[in-house]
Amino acid sequence: MAKNPLRVLVTGAAGQIGYAIVPMIARGVMLGPDQPVILHMLDIEPAAEALNGVKMELIDAAFPLLKGVVATTDVVEACKEVNVAVMVGGFPRKEGMERKDVMTKNVSIYKKQASALEQHAAPDCKVLVVANPANTNALILKEFAPSIPEKNITCLTRLDHNRALGQISERLNVHVSDVKNVIIWGNHSSTQYPDVNHAKVTTSSGEKPVRELVADDQWLNTEFITTVQQRGAAIIKARKLSSALSAASSACDHIRNWVLGTPKGTWVSMGVYSDGSYGIERGLIYSFPVTCEKGEWSIVQGLKIDEFSRAKMDATAKELIEEKALAYSCLG
């Protein structure tokens, strides 16, 4: 029997990531090839005409799974009964800026949109915050939408996770789908810690640790980490615009794994509400390794953390604590 359509909200839908992600959602990349969708697209008044242009293109593309399109500048109409909310709306950073430099503009958006989601979205709506500073925007959204379960509010660090897989695959000259279980700890910022200590590569003679195959701890502990941490900035420098194709694709990966599950033996990185696991202060939105089953994520427990990792995990937690204070000072 055909499934009922799910309503997917994309805020900032007239922007770059919006333009890349809506066709992916309409093609089933986010929720599966048998899941019909109704797209809700929100943007602000100055972008209303462009948003309508995106709606026209969605109609013209005649996607079989797309059962309806709502294109609006009204946040209440946009949030109505949505099952999934991908929060992209906001301002991207430019060359030379850190992601927290867009804090003032963006956190106030997330405070406002929190109540619209709380009041109008489906009760079990899954929320993914993409706009920067992603962890702190998600935290503000969570704190100003207290009735949305904390398990339902996440932020995107899957792009960093995928970047780390990509770097290992390039280095070892293996296919990216044969690399798994890297971890992004912490903030989606230049303090994030991409950790390969538990990562594996599938080879013709079984799974092998990434550290053993790379056999260059110096590279793994320095250049690999900074390349992943700085990849967003490198894309901005090259494109003069921030990552959009890869951000859209990773956002689809995040929601697909959350809703449909992670493959057995594989984890992914998600920015989630910390329950104190690995000694990370409760109540931060922090990126952890997670597995997903039946629409719920769980933090992977029991991984051995060495001194090098501990220091890096704590440094990125410290930045999140500072960002939280800064966000509240911006909100006044």
Ligand SMILES: NC(=O)C1=CN([C@@H]2O[C@H](COP(=O)(O)OP(=O)(O)OC[C@H]3O[C@@H](n4cnc5c(N)ncnc54)[C@H](O)[C@@H]3O)[C@@H](O)[C@H]2O)C=CC1
């Ligand atoms: N977490 C991650 O991995 C990544 C996050 N980002 C972030 O995603 C965000 C969007 O990036 P782009 O699409 O490149 O930017 P963009 O500027 O092309 O699009 C953003 C859209 O948001 C709209 N917008 C602004 N205020 C809004 C509001 N109150 N409600 C609804 N829409 C609103 C703008 O009109 C614009 O159309 C930025 O904050 C960027 O830094 C970008 C790449 C990766």
Ligand SMILES: O=C([O-])CC(=O)C(=O)O
């Ligand atoms: O770097 C930026 O500002 C955009 C972003 O978050 C990323 O590409 O990771």
